[in-house]
Amino acid sequence: MxxxxxxxxxxxxxxxxxxxxxxxxxxxxxxxxxxxxxxxxxxxxxxxxxxxxxxxxxxxxxxxxxxxxxxxxxxxxxxxxxxxxxxxxxxxxxxxxxxxxxxxxxxxxxxxxxxxxxxxxxxxxxxxxxxxxxxxxxxxxxxxxxxxxxxxxxxxxxERHARIASDLASCSPAFFANMMEKMADAAVEETGIPRESAISLVTQMAQGLGRLLTEGGFTLHTLQQRVAVPGGITREGLELLEKEVSPIFHRLIQLTHNKYEEDIEKVQKALNNRVEKNVP
Known part of the structure; x- marks a missing residue:
């Protein structure tokens, strides 16, 4: 074809x-x-x-x-x-x-x-x-x-779930790449580690994380449990992320959905603003 x-x-x-x-x-x-x-x-x-x-x-x-x-x-x-x-x-x-x-x-x-x-x-x-x-x-x-x-x-x-599914499947690579870059930049600013080293560390981590979730038998929840032992540094870090970062994702989804509704309205106005419709 x-x-x-x-x-x-x-x-x-x-x-x-x-x-x-x-x-x-x-x-x-x-x-x-x-x-x-x-x-x-x-x-x-x-x-x-x-x-x-x-x-x-x-x-x-x-x-x-x-x-x-x-x-x-x-x-x-x-x-x-x-x-x-x-x-x-x-x-x-x-x-x-x-x-x-x-x-x-x-x-x-x-x-x-x-x-x-x-x-x-x-x-x-x-x-x-x-x-x-x-x-x-x-x-x-x-x-x-x-x-x-x-x-x-x-x-x-x-189709009513197209926007949220797109957020998770299509937009998330950019969202998470941004967060990884910001984490690496914060490491550079706070500690002086060379930026190329910081970028390499988060990039290789992401590659390994993907394999753990797809090939290693881990879920998102069990992976956190395995790494974050009680009283450890990772556990404290997760508690901070839960408090400070979790609300961002609600705002992010609200933002994308508001923009989506605006785009639908604009497209439908443009497509319906005509005299003749094609009737198959």
Whole structure:
């Protein structure tokens, strides 16, 4: 099956590269288009065989599955461009959480899905969040899950949980990388340890932590119990984190959900502000 990617920014590029490097797709299977054509041409030059479409309509005509990898504010422009050449046989996958499946099904006659990826797919890891639309057949769903199984662990979620699932699967790598960097910087400021040493220590720790949780038989709770012996330094540190840091995560989730609701409202206003709806 020929597959198209509209948008080759950070996540669109990550998906294209991961599918190729996993061996699941060959460059010849792929058509790409980007608003800034130079970005698409650069990606195609790195993976010879990828087709750079002249525009989004050509991409749709040449493919059976299309990934929409754009920012929320770009959806109306792209949907207006492609709805005239999209058919009931197409599978259209949005990777953008604030764009609702129902709205996409109103605009396009295609079979719709939402699959929210993570930067961790670059190393064939992490969960991809799978939300099927109403028109997907059993075979369509099996194909999509098989495709993403090559680079991730697909997890089906309800669309109403898309935001919190995205926080945990897709945003958390950046959140935790930030916390690790801040911990290393605090160590440098408080003790004078060389920054490269501090960064190396927290980076190697994170690698080992991941393996303990995935291969070592530990859970998040049992790992804390094993390291934090009663009366020890780690126990005191955990008590401080519980008091000072735990409330931050509630505020963080509230912030992301408030932004999510704002984005949904903006997208729906843009998509519904038209005279004609596409009725399949």
């Amino acid at each position: 020929k597959i198209g990617f509209i948008g080759t920014g950070s996540m669109g590029r990550t998906l294209v590269e991961a599918f190729i490097r996993s061996g699941k797709l060959s460059p010849q299977d792929l058509y790409i288009h980007n608003r800034t054509r130079a970005k698409a041409e650069l990606l195609a030059s790195e993976y010879p065989g990828i087709h750079v479409a002249a525009d989004n309509r050509e991409l749709v005509r040449q493919t059976r599955c299309i990934f929409l990898c754009m920012k929320p504010g770009e959806f109306r422009r792209v949907l207006e461009e492609i709805r005239g050449c999209t058919t009931r046989d197409h599978i259209v996958v949005s990777i953008t959480s604030p764009v609702m499946i129902q709205d996409l099904e109103e605009w396009l006659p295609a079979k719709i899905a939402k699959i929210i990826p993570s930067i961790t797919h670059a190393i064939f890891s992490g969960n991809s969040l799978y939300i099927p639309g109403s028109r997907l057949t059993t075979d369509d769903q099996a194909w999509l899950k098989d495709l993403f199984s090559a680079i991730s662990s697909p997890l089906e979620v309800d």
